[in-house]
Amino acid sequence: MRSTSSNRTLWALVDCNNFFASCERLFRPDLANRPVIVLSSNDGCVVARSNEAKALGIGMGEPEFKVRPLLRRHTVAVFSSNFALYGDISARVMRTMESLVPHVEQYSIDEAFIPLTGPLAANADELAGTLRKRVAGWTSIVTSIGLGTTRTLAKLASDAAKKSGGVLRLEAGTAGTDAMLAQTPVGEVWGIGRRSVEKLRLRGILTAKNLRDADDGKTRKLLSIAGLHTALELRGISCVSRTEIPASRRTMVSSRSFGQRVTDKEHLAEALAMHAANVGERLRREKLLCGAITVHIRTSRYGQGPFYDETTQIGLPFPTASTKDLIRATREGLESIFRPGFSYAKAGIMLFDLISRNALQGSLAEAVAPGADAKRRDRELMRVLDAANRKFGRGALRFAAEGGADAPWQASRSKRSPHWTTVWEDLLLVR
Ligand SMILES: [Mg+2]
Structure with missing residues (x-):
């Protein structure tokens, strides 16, 4: 069918x-x-x-x-x-x-x-x-x-x-899909974490099918708007946008093709810093720290000119969710793999070894670690940064290292619809 x-x-x-x-x-x-x-x-x-x-x-x-x-x-x-x-x-x-x-x-x-x-x-x-x-x-x-x-x-x-x-x-609405959803524990549904499973269990919502068929108002109250979106998606209604994709538990990726080819190292550094800011924000939102990072740059496989594609790993001295640390690491990675004379088409970073922040924060190991004071100040800075960006929109407050929105490496987004639901400036005005 x-x-x-x-x-x-x-x-x-x-x-x-x-x-x-x-x-x-x-x-x-x-x-x-x-x-x-x-x-x-x-x-x-x-x-x-x-x-x-x-x-x-x-x-x-x-x-x-x-x-x-x-x-x-x-x-x-x-x-x-x-x-x-x-x-x-x-x-x-x-x-x-x-x-x-x-x-x-x-x-x-x-x-x-x-x-x-x-x-x-x-x-x-x-x-x-x-x-x-x-x-x-x-x-x-x-x-x-x-x-x-x-x-x-x-x-x-x-x-x-x-x-x-x-x-x-x-496909939503088919007998095969119904049967499959009825057999799937709700915790296996994308974006439904352990805490949500517990809340749902108390309401008798045990399977993906239960969640799909639950009352919208109740689901929203229980799991907020993200949970309601998940339920709607199980019904076949698309509502998870790229910016609200839940983070993977094991690794985190931010990478994108450039709007135009990039030859300048500083432009690559800016693009990588933007990715660092992006994953840094996601780490903090998910209350995670990362232990290792890789940096990747490459030319286009099909464009003119020689092909170059390189990935390098940078160890972090201490698990971190600080954009500052991540930007510093991407810079170090770029220095080791950048080769002049190529037209780069894409850059990206990946984070590995994600651990829960709670596992580390407040521990003795952290309190006595070198630079503990600087780390505390850094955390405070990130908190302010995230609060400002939540209030005024993504990128309202950012590191100078990220460059400007009109940089050549920025993806062309002329066809992108507004962030209707996630950015204040893009909210619909009703008069
Ligand atoms: Mg796999």
Whole structure:
């Protein structure tokens, strides 16, 4: 049963399977059938598992010492995180997809949303197959693709696609989708966190279907506007915009193609500083700190001139959510990978090793760490910055390092609709 009209956007969510573990295997064919796991940056916990490792019962996020006997018994290949490698492979996967579709919205290191309209939407299943084949062929990374009439449905579909041949489609109003939503615990719905699950449970809302069918007023009261948007998305009504996409739990990405080609290092530095400000704000909103960052710059694969594509990792001395620290790190990364004489088409950053701020704040380790006073002042500065930008609109207050809104690297946004719901200046005036 197909009901996609050609004027509606269909969303594809492409997700790389077991991404970090798959990256580790790329250059190690001897590991093809061996269980593989990747540990967090201090080798503390398991952050990625191959299918074989999952089958052994090794849990996501489990401390390494707890599973050590299991690792030995089954000769599991254990890797420390290599974020520069993952960042680079991620960029290749995204670039490969860009060779088939006009827009790729990278969501996390191993996931991207792709809006499909017109003929692309009409032939979505075929296109999804082609995308999977090309990504596997060009990068050796296996993907799962979810198709849905909203981003939330596409995200759910991609989770299910892992067990059903790689591509799955969820369209609101079909019996298949109803059955699937009835089986899905509400906590597995995109954007529904642990605290929301608890609130919903008390109201008897246990499955995705329960949430979809709940009373709008109640949902809004319980979970605020973002929760209501999620419920509407489960009904097939698109309302999650790019700026309110919930952060991924493991990694955070900000990257974008430039409006025009960029050759000047200072312009690249500005673009990277803008990305740093963007993810810094998201980190603070989600009460997270990041432990490592990668910087990525590249030319266009199809433009004239020589091709250049480089990713580097910068360690952060202490987990941080400060835009200042992030800008400093992007500058350091840029200095190490910038080569003059290229026409750059894209720059971006990724954050890794995200941890909850509460896990660290107020700890003795933090209080006695070098520069504790400076850190406190910095946190206060960020609080003021965020408050001002919430009140007066994104970018109202920003670092000089970010450059101006008319810089050549700024994406052309002439077709962008106003931020109706998130920026004061864009609110509709009713007279
Ligand atoms: Mg994945």
